[in-house]
Amino acid sequence: MRLLITRPLPDAVMQAARARFEVTARTNTLPLDDAELRAALRDHDLVLPTLGDRFSAQVFADVPQPRARLLANFGVGYNHIDAVAARAAGVAVTNTPGAVTDATADLALTLLLMTARRAGEGERLVRSGQWQGWHPTQMLGTHVFGKRLGIIGMGRIGKAIAWRCHYGFGMEVRFYNRSPVVHPGLLADQVETLAAAMNNDFVVIAVPGGAETRHLIDAAALAAMPRHGILINIARGDVVDEAALIAALQTGQIAGAGLDVYEHEPHVPEALRALDNVTLLPHLGTAALEVRTAMGLMALDNLIACAEGRPLPNPVA
Known part of the structure; x- marks a missing residue:
């Protein structure tokens, strides 16, 4: 399955993801732009987004039949994702509680x-x-x-x-x-x-x-x-x-x-x-290597569960 990772993540997370999926990894540290948001839903089976990747209702409206099945958010907060619009489009959303x-x-x-x-x-x-x-x-x-x-x-x-x-x-x-x-x-x-x-x-x-x-x-x-x-x-x-x-x-x-x-x-x-x-401070809340690695691996657990047809560990929508 094709997985898009929208921002660079710790090496341990990237290695684990590549061992399980066909990974496209952006090197840009800025959020997805409008075209990238729509391409993420259209061209990938799974997406690992994070803060600032604004999957709004309009984005889902522009891709009414998305290929993507899951947005496995890297972070506990997911207010940058319209969870209601995602659910209506058949796209699940998970987060990473506890790790942060x-x-x-x-x-x-x-x-x-x-x-x-x-x-x-x-x-x-x-x-x-x-x-x-x-x-x-x-x-x-x-x-x-x-x-x-x-x-x-x-x-x-x-x-x-x-x-x-x-x-x-x-x-x-x-x-x-x-x-x-x-x-x-x-x-x-x-x-x-x-x-x-x-x-x-x-x-x-x-x-x-x-x-x-x-x-x-x-x-x-x-x-x-x-x-x-x-x-x-x-x-x-x-x-x-x-x-x-x-x-x-x-x-x-x-x-x-x-x-x-x-x-x-x-x-x-x-x-x-x-x-x-x-x-x-520049949004350092979870900025510790151990924590960011744990967050990434938790997101990956959700992605693997989705790929295997199992219940999602951390669903929010």
Whole structure:
């Protein structure tokens, strides 16, 4: 069966894929363009896409009888794929849950600590050659241990963040989730409103992307944060109204933010880049070799199951 891999993947994944399929592997690290999206459905039996490969309803409409049987997404988030349109066209969609949990939770803590302790700002100061040495009031940040944390979304990643923050940093954890969450042993309290979860020293966003969560964190949600509050986003960029966030940061409505994702990625507004109270990372959430390899092998498990006519391990559509 012909498999298209849309972006370079770790060597172990590529070797395993070539051992099982006739592989076409793009060397381009940018997302598929409009023509490539349609050719992917038309010319291949299976496709391994990832973030930014926008298989929209229009793409499926333009290829009404696709050859492709499965889009085995490399990543847990699949809001770049119209799963409803895929299902209607007879194309299954899978993702890679579980493999990304710990790496993404670790990255949330990285951003939280960097922003609280002004690590990005300090690193830039040292590199600039303008650091004049230690003094008692230099770059005073915010203490993390024992503070209150609000988590928006208590799925696998939210729970992993809560565990790290409570047991590692003695934080009081509150969370907002659309449905009740039962997790014995996790000392976290579910609150009934988004505003209650936002009203904490630190807030981490860990909800899935998609139409239901787009701009969930808007001006009203940001207004519920205390002025010393720090917002962390490791979910999807468009969960946050970026313009509202910039305004809140510029006016001192909130103290800072740590971002790994952006609303119009990879574009990051100049107004955001100009702010010293923001830590900006280039979507590093799962950027560890072991994790990316595990993600690729999980996607490959779905592809092999499809080829062999077995139930898909991780179906989303």
